[in-house]
Amino acid sequence: MSAVTEKSTAAGAIVETRALTKIFGGVRAVDGLDFAISDGEIHCIIGPNGAGKSTLFKLFMGIERPTAGTIALDGHDVTRLAPHLRARRGLAIKFQAMQVYQDLTVYQNLFIPLRRHHRPREIPERCAELLAQLQLTDTEERIVGDLSHGQQQWLAIGMSMAVDPKVLLLDEPTAGMSPEETRQTAAIMRQLNESGVTIAVIEHDMAFVRDLDTRTTVLHYGKVFAQGAFADIERDEDVHRIYLGKI
Amino acid sequence: MAQRHSVLDRYLGPLNGPHTMGRGVAFWVGFVIVVAVLASFPEYMRRYDIINLSNFLISGFLALSLSLLWGYCGVLSLGQAAFHGIGGYAYGIVALNLFNAHGNTDLAFFAGVAIPVIFAAIIGGIMFFARLRGVYIAILMLVVSLLIGTFMRQTADPSYTIGAAYLGGMNGLRPASVEDPLLPSLIFGWGETVIELDGRRPAFFYFVLGLLVAVYLGLRCLVNSSYGYWLVGCREDPNRTETFGYDVRLIQLGVFCIAAAIAGLSGVLYTAWGTYIHPDGFGVAPNILVVIWVAVGGRKDLGAAIAGAIVLEWVSLRLAAEGEIAFLVLGAILVGVMLIAPNGLGITIGDYIRRGHDRAIAWVRAR
Numbered sequence: 001m002s003a004v005t006e007k008s009t010a011a012g013a014i015v016e017t018r019a020l021t022k023i024f025g026g027v028r029a030v031d032g033l034d035f036a037i038s039d040g041e042i043h044c045i046i047g048p049n050g051a052g053k054s055t056l057f058k059l060f061m062g063i064e065r066p067t068a069g070t071i072a073l074d075g076h077d078v079t080r081l082a083p084h085l086r087a088r089r090g091l092a093i094k095f096q097a098m099q100v101y102q103d104l105t106v107y108q109n110l111f112i113p114l115r116r117h118h119r120p121r122e123i124p125e126r127c128a129e130l131l132a133q134l135q136l137t138d139t140e141e142r143i144v145g146d147l148s149h150g151q152q153q154w155l156a157i158g159m160s161m162a163v164d165p166k167v168l169l170l171d172e173p174t175a176g177m178s179p180e181e182t183r184q185t186a187a188i189m190r191q192l193n194e195s196g197v198t199i200a201v202i203e204h205d206m207a208f209v210r211d212l213d214t215r216t217t218v219l220h221y222g223k224v225f226a227q228g229a230f231a232d233i234e235r236d237e238d239v240h241r242i243y244l245g246k247i
Numbered sequence: 248m249a250q251r252h253s254v255l256d257r258y259l260g261p262l263n264g265p266h267t268m269g270r271g272v273a274f275w276v277g278f279v280i281v282v283a284v285l286a287s288f289p290e291y292m293r294r295y296d297i298i299n300l301s302n303f304l305i306s307g308f309l310a311l312s313l314s315l316l317w318g319y320c321g322v323l324s325l326g327q328a329a330f331h332g333i334g335g336y337a338y339g340i341v342a343l344n345l346f347n348a349h350g351n352t353d354l355a356f357f358a359g360v361a362i363p364v365i366f367a368a369i370i371g372g373i374m375f376f377a378r379l380r381g382v383y384i385a386i387l388m389l390v391v392s393l394l395i396g397t398f399m400r401q402t403a404d405p406s407y408t409i410g411a412a413y414l415g416g417m418n419g420l421r422p423a424s425v426e427d428p429l430l431p432s433l434i435f436g437w438g439e440t441v442i443e444l445d446g447r448r449p450a451f452f453y454f455v456l457g458l459l460v461a462v463y464l465g466l467r468c469l470v471n472s473s474y475g476y477w478l479v480g481c482r483e484d485p486n487r488t489e490t491f492g493y494d495v496r497l498i499q500l501g502v503f504c505i506a507a508a509i510a511g512l513s514g515v516l517y518t519a520w521g522t523y524i525h526p527d528g529f530g531v532a533p534n535i536l537v538v539i540w541v542a543v544g545g546r547k548d549l550g551a552a553i554a555g556a557i558v559l560e561w562v563s564l565r566l567a568a569e570g571e572i573a574f575l576v577l578g579a580i581l582v583g584v585m586l587i588a589p590n591g592l593g594i595t596i597g598d599y600i601r602r603g604h605d606r607a608i609a610w611v612r613a614r
Contacts, residue, residue, distance in 0.1 A: 087492035
């Protein structure tokens with residue numbers, strides 16, 4: 001473990017795991033993980049491929065069941081809860097794979113998550129707000145499959161935002177985006193965070209993580225390898241050795 | 248935003264929406280004309296043709312049920328005809344037992360719809376809460392249908408009687424004794440009022456046509472409501488939809504039961520139409536036929552599915568004199584349509600009409 005590692009369970013944690021373990025066959029994708037996301041923060045999770053980052057998000061959301069350990073959301077144990085019940089408690093996710101309804105219009109894509117918390121007559125207005133926030137104004141009637149990759153990524157983020165989450169899990173939100181789109185995505189995330197949403201984000205784009213400049217966790221072999229401010233993480237030689245490359 | 252396009256939306260709002268073809272004046276005028284033309288058939292068509300047309304319309308209910316389940320919610324069932332058969336048997340068994348006492352088939356009609364729903368709730372609950380999906384549901388439902396058919400075929404022994412109803416094995420449902428009533432057509436009774444709808448008479452045809460229009464319009468309202476969006480969400484990506492807080496299992500179970508009710512209704516009408524029901528309806532061919540009607544017409548639109556059923560039933564009837572060739576031709580039609588218009592002929596033609604209509608309007612505006 002790296003020298004910069006902080007105490008992993010922070011006070012005021014909104015998501016917290018204890019001894020969380022997930023074994024696929026003989027592989028320990030997540031290995032006895034004690035980890036916490038503090039209420040109101042943006043928390044970046046980085047690490048080499050196979051470090052268990054996406055598996056961790058799937059465990060948070062209930063898509064995968066843990067082999068051992070517990071997950072708490074806002075102080076309540078949600079380890080055994082189905083994904084839709086975790087969503088109702090304020091957890092939302094954008095998966096690594098593009099998860100938009102490709103054959104539907106942008107409006108229809110947003111209607112489905114928005115309808116969860118809004119009456120039908122409120123949806124057009126809320127939809128317009130979201131589209132403005134995502135810089136997708138005037139795309140309501142377009143089929144999603146016809147949008148650019150970056151626009152689809154934003155829409156996928158917007159669909160997760162549409163359920164008014166307490167905690168938003170974003171798995172590689174900038175994958176395939178241009179540098180300008182990546183900067184805009186960071187701005188959207190900051191804006192969202194300022195409105196009170198806690199965000200956990202998995203990223204490989206270090207420029208993006210540097211731009212966010214928030215608390216960062218390095219996962220390695222399913223365990224916390226390092227944790228702290230990104231500036232400190234970036235200076236850590238051990239992190240460079242396992243993930244970022246030689247200084 | 249999702250703009251309402253038709254001036255009729257003020258009055259027909261719930262019927263129109265993004266999940267059904269046709270929302271403008273031209274569509275609704277065309278719809279009224281088609282229904283009016285169908286309603287006028289008994290005036291100038293032979294009685295034999297009207298009897299057959301009644302049966303085609305009954306097939307329309309079955310097509311609607313699979314369109315809702317498969318086309319809107321993405322749950323392909325290869326055993327939808329099982330609910331048709333269960334509904335038919337339930338209607339027949341209750342009618343044979345209660346007709347003498349009640350003088351009508353009100354309860355039998357209700358049972359023919361309700362019992363398939365109960366059966367669907369049990370088997371659907373097991374399937375969906377076990378998180379079965381895709382091909383597993385399709386195959387499981389076909390197996391269930393075949394198992395019911397196999398059981399019903401071996402009920403020729405006289406011990407297989409339920410009160411006044413003898414299941415009758417391969418020969419189908421019949422009275423248990425000569426004192427018991429014959430399997431009746433639909434007879435509705437309210438107090439002194441009795442309405443008899445004999446499957447060979449125009450009144451039955453009008454009833455089936457009216458009911459089909461009502462169910463079609465009701466389902467249009469359903470699929471264009473918020474519930475319709477949830478169905479489409481489950482079809483497009485059930486895992487993603489679940490992460491928005493929707494219990495996908497309950498949504499799938501709900502639509503499975505609604506589809507079973509509609510398929511059961513078709514079974515009731517079929518049994519009342521021919522005053523017989525037999526186990527062949529649970530076989531592979533009847534189940535696959537429903538899939539062919541819906542796939543050829545267009546599974547993602549209710550009207551296209553009905554049109555597919557009626558047209559292909561007519562084709563089957565025309566080819567019936569040629570022996571087993573009918574099924575071969577239907578199979579060839581399915582393959583051809585899947586290659587040329589994978590969304591179904593009805594939807595593809597509808598798309599061409601819509602594009603032509605949009606171009607014409609643009610041309611007129613440009614002038």
